[in-house]
Amino acid sequence: MLEQIWARPTAEVNGISGGYTGEGFKTVLPATAKAKVSFRLVGGQDPDKVRAAFRAFVTERLPADAKVAFHPHGGSPGLTLSQDNPALRKALAALSAEWGKPAAIIGGGGSIPVVGHFKDILGMDSLMIGFGLGDDRIHSPNEKYDLTSFAGGQRSWARVLAALAE
Known part of the structure; x- marks a missing residue:
């Protein structure tokens, strides 16, 4: 799964x-x-x-008496980030320090265009760090986001940016 x-x-x-x-x-x-x-x-x-x-x-598969038109709306290649990436290692350490337990690495399975642009134009990888909870129902009509996640995310980003600046 x-x-x-x-x-x-x-x-x-x-x-x-x-x-x-x-x-x-x-x-x-x-x-x-x-x-x-x-x-x-x-x-x-x-x-x-x-x-x-x-x-x-x-x-x-189109029948002979039918026609089709396609209208593209952008596209971005799928990217992966090596688990050996030095920036990822620093971010994981900073996140683990903030939350008091090992940070989890999970796949995101998405192609977010701006991430591809950062890679192509700036030559840099992106860290996609999220602070949502399992029951936040992301992108659903009844999506939520806890204030504790928001506050912890702010502190986490301060730690991550400080670690990356070292």
Whole structure:
């Protein structure tokens, strides 16, 4: 399960629309349909290649009397950070000192565009450090964030930045 969450790519259908969507019953064949999709990439995956493969997959299965249009909305390669990274080691030590127990390394399984830009433009890795709790329900309609996590996060960042400055 952790491998699926942390290290495997995903393809998501974020929304589908088409045909009659109003109140009541209609027996109408839709003239158009739309789908919004996204892909979570992992280290080494190229968004342009994934986009091309998806387009080829859809196009090859399209009926002769149908047409398709694609509208890209950006993309960023999936990145990984070596556990031997010196900045990560310093951050882990600072976080462990703040919280009084060993900091956990977990995979994030996401391709966040700005992280890729930092790597490409500045030539530097990014540390993605989170302070959320397991029951925070990140990105859900009833998301929350405890004030203790906020305060601990502030202190943690002060320690991490001091450790990185050494």
